Amino acid sequence: MSTELINRITVKKDGVYVSSHSSNDTAPFHSWRCKGLSEVYAAEGQKGLDREVIRMLYEYAELRGSHKSLERYRYAKDAPEAHAIYRRYSDQIDDRYESMEEADKKSVWYKPTEKAKEYRAYEREMRNRMYEEISARCGEYDRKHKNRDMER
Template identity: 85%
Template sequence: MSTELINRITVKKDGVYVSSHSSNDTSPYHSWRCRGLSEIYDAEGQKGLDREVVRMLYEYAELRGSHKSLARYRYAKDAPAAHAIYKEYMDKIDDRYEGLDEADKKSVWYKPTEKAKEYRAYERDMRDKMYSEIAERCGEYDRKQKNKEMERVVSESP
């Protein structure tokens, strides 16, 4: 299974562009318009985009390089607070799974029982909440950067 390696995420007038390549591919990074992220950005704005990028980073992608567009996602995902949020939600998901009987556990991914379907819906909901909570840290990063910029401008003023 490959991982999508991302070295830039750019919002343009016509959509969201991702510069990436697959970990099992030797070709160079290439920039492409991501239809899914573009649709989410159009519908939900920056918060929705942040949530979906965080989802990608937990499920199948990694950040590479030092482009400034990646800093906010690194900040959101790599901080101790993000690890605590992740643990909290994963513990809830694990507890729900452990509460299933053996027949339901065996059916979670193949011909699920009603209880297994309920578990999968719960897991999806918890993951959505977790990714949203972690993605909120992107806004925190933006505010800190804005404050640093304001402090720099004030200190340079005569």
């Protein structure tokens, strides 16, 4: 399974561009318009974009390099506060899973029972909340750096 390596995220007039390549590909980084991120940005603005980038970083992507556009996402994801948020939500998801009957656990990914479907909906909701909470740290990063820039 490959990981998407991202070295730049740029918002332009016509959408959101990501410079990336796959971890199992030797080709150089290339910039492309990301339709999904562009749609989220158009509908929800920066907060929605931040949430979806954080989702990508937890599910299938990693940041590479030191481009300025990545700093806010590193700040949001790599801080001890983000790790605590992740642990809190992961523990809640794990607790819900462990409370299920063995037959329901076995069916989570194949022919799910009603309880397994409820668990998957719960897990999805908790992950969405987690990504939302962690991505809010991007706004915190922006505020800190705006204040720092104003002091100069």
